Amino acid sequence: MIKFVLSDMDNTLIPFGNELVSQRTIDAIHACQEQGIDVGPASGRDRGELSSFFGGDASCYNTGVLVNGQRIYYLGEIVYEKTLPRDELRAIERLVAPLEGCAFITYRDDNFGDWVGEPRERLGAMYDRSFMCGGRRHEMLPDYPVVKAGIVCLDPECLTQLQRQLSEMCPDLIFPNTVVNWMDVSLRDWNKGDGVKILQRVLGLADEEVCVFGDADNDLGMLNAVPNSCAVANANENAARAARWHVGASADDGVAIALEQIAEAGRIYNETGEDVLPAFMRSAD
Numbered sequence: 001m002i003k004f005v006l007s008d009m010d011n012t013l014i015p016f017g018n019e020l021v022s023q024r025t026i027d028a029i030h031a032c033q034e035q036g037i038d039v040g041p042a043s044g045r046d047r048g049e050l051s052s053f054f055g056g057d058a059s060c061y062n063t064g065v066l067v068n069g070q071r072i073y074y075l076g077e078i079v080y081e082k083t084l085p086r087d088e089l090r091a092i093e094r095l096v097a098p099l100e101g102c103a104f105i106t107y108r109d110d111n112f113g114d115w116v117g118e119p120r121e122r123l124g125a126m127y128d129r130s131f132m133c134g135g136r137r138h139e140m141l142p143d144y145p146v147v148k149a150g151i152v153c154l155d156p157e158c159l160t161q162l163q164r165q166l167s168e169m170c171p172d173l174i175f176p177n178t179v180v181n182w183m184d185v186s187l188r189d190w191n192k193g194d195g196v197k198i199l200q201r202v203l204g205l206a207d208e209e210v211c212v213f214g215d216a217d218n219d220l221g222m223l224n225a226v227p228n229s230c231a232v233a234n235a236n237e238n239a240a241r242a243a244r245w246h247v248g249a250s251a252d253d254g255v256a257i258a259l260e261q262i263a264e265a266g267r268i269y270n271e272t273g274e275d276v277l278p279a280f281m282r283s284a285d
Contacts, residue, residue: 001269002228002262002278003031004205006042006065006196007213007255012232013041014053015251017129021053021060028259029060035266039259040064040073040223042192042212044184046107046148047073062258067148068186069195069216072202080198083145084192088170092151092185093141095165101154102162105130106146114142117152126152126181149185151175159183176218184218193221201244211262213247213255228281230258247280 008017010209013025029039041050041064054060072080089106092114103126104119113135120127120137127135130152151166153159159177166175166183175183181229192214200210211228212219215235223229223242231243232254239245246252261278269277 001209001266001275002211003037003209004199004203005037005039005211005213005259005262006199006222007039007044008192008215008219009041009043009050009053010179010215011146011234011250012215013250013255017125019052020055020258022253022256024253025256025259026054026057026060028256028263030262032259032266033059035263035270037266038063038261041066042069042196042214042219044068044148044150044178044218046071047076048109065192065195065199065222067150068184069190069192069198070147070187071223072195072198074199074202079202080195081147082187083147084187085172086146086148088173089141089146089149089185090171091169092149092166095169096151096162099153099158099162101152101158102132103152104141105135105150106141106144107148107151108144114138123152123154126154129171130182138272151183151185152222153183154179154181156181161242176216178216178218183205186218191221192219193223193225196222213248213258214243230255230280245281 007013011200014021032039046066050061063074070082096102097116103115105113105115107113113131163175174186174188207226210226212222213230216234229243230245231240233249247258258280267278
């Protein structure tokens with residue numbers, strides 16, 4: 001039986017740019033919880049940023065794998081955390097800050113972005129999508145431990161070139177292009193899959209009791225971490241190939257529909273003891 005579900009946020013649980021998850025998604029999460037199945041985010045975002053997406057309903061994000069696995073929450077408390085190497089963050093700053101259409105952001109705590117690079121008016125809609133509770137531009141990034149960082153790049157051709165330069169310059173980091181005009185700054189040898197394993201140990205769950213949903217390269221670690229891995233219909237080629245199961249698109253509430261089916265399978269198990277697969281898992285592997 002599936003006992004815990006983790007879902008990526010942007011373009012998986014919610015189309016990128018939307019301000020709220022759908023009511024159907026929240027209802028489906030609650031339906032799972034009523035059957036003893038918890039649901040949480042597995043996201044590049046952090047907890048403070050997630051609150052607004054769920055209308056402040058903390059039951060939807062109290063437990064999760066956040067900041068691409070670098071910060072793990074259980075019942076609203078941080079149970080594990082990994083910071084980014086300071087020397088490499090400074091190297092990114094030196095490269096990115098002077099570039100046209102670019103900004104390099106580090107996040108203080110879990111909901112405030114500091115950045116170097118283009119001013120707010122040049123960043124347009126990406127400012128509102130990237131800086132959470134406001135954010136402030138600096139001549140030089142403040143000196144504090146950083147768990148979460150990212151790069152805005154408004155030119156797709158520049159983004160591809162910048163990815164290559166950064167990968168060569170910063171061997172301990174990776175720079176996945178997770179949504180349009182954005183790169184995460186993540187640890188090379190750490191990803192959401194590592195976070196899933198830590199949370200599994202905290203919850204005492206076997207691999208087959210966990211189900212994960214994703215759409216992009218930063219989801220590959222967790223899609224490969226457990227057997228019940230699922231990609232939405234709008235997933236990129238890598239994520240679609242890595243997933244065992246496939247559900248509808250983010251824009252069509254594909255994950256919400258799958259959660260409803262997981263909740264129904266949980267209801268059958270709790271009422272009869274019969275361990276049935278959710279409907280979307282009944283197709284051939």
